[in-house]
Ligand SMILES: Nc1ncnc2c1ncn2[C@@H]1O[C@H](COP(=O)(O)OP(=O)(O)O)[C@@H](O)[C@H]1O
């Protein structure tokens with residue numbers, strides 16, 4: 245590992261997420277170099293965080309501090325990974341962490357990759373289990389921050405969580421951070437491409453049922469209902485505009501709104 249790190253200082257990998265064999269071990273290397281581009285980009289990143297904060301205020305009813313949202317670098321991810329790992333949660337081991345560089349244990353293929361290759365019955369089981377897994381994580385008092393299905397992998401028969409760069413949960417109250425996780429998971433499934441479209445409504449229900457099968461009262465309380473009401477209401481208001489659009493994200497939003505309505509039934 246030390247030789248590889250020394251080589252990185254001479255011939256650095258470009259920004260992004262890479263797979264690498266280091267000393268015969270399969271690793272994931274995340275590179276976020278602090279360069280001129282990044283410094284210039286601070287204004288833009290602040291605007292993005294501000295837009296997210298406004299979105300949260302409108303949809304979740306809480307305004308997270310854009311400054312806290314911006315604590316979303318590799319150093320923050322490293323800290324969260326180490327803390328979760330110390331509590332034996334299935335997250336990648338941190339092999340090396342340097343400014344702008346994170347070397348992680350490879351923890352399997354991500355869930356969308358698996359869903360695109362699995363027969364429908366297995367897809368249903370995979371997403372049900374993904375929902376249940378998220379609820380167990382939440383019950384233990386955690387939030388993910390990037391709970392899209394692409395940030396879960398399967399290895400050795402269990403799910404692993406990856407990508408802890410987003411700090412939204414650190415800026416929101418815990419129940420809202422968890423509701424936001426569930427919303428992101430639903431949106432990421434219902435907006436998935438390269439999956440037969442007719443399967444998506446049923447898969448969405450499986451994800452939600454899986455979540456509810458393991459969620460406790462703290463997860464299904466007022467925060468989740470507020471999010472559900474807000475998404476369902478927004479979709480209803482926008483329907484005249486979106487009804488004829490077949491864009492993937494719009495379709496996913498409509499399907500997610502239907503899932504949120506399930507949560508509002510008495
Ligand atoms: N530890 C890991 N093990 C296996 N695959 C990983 C790992 N980390 C990242 N990946 C793969 O790389 C993709 C992008 O990595 P991620 O950490 O989610 O960064 P980004 O911020 O770009 O989303 C993931 O969706 C997954 O396919």
Ligand SMILES: [Mg+2]
Pocket residue numbers: 390394395407
């Ligand atoms: Mg990711």
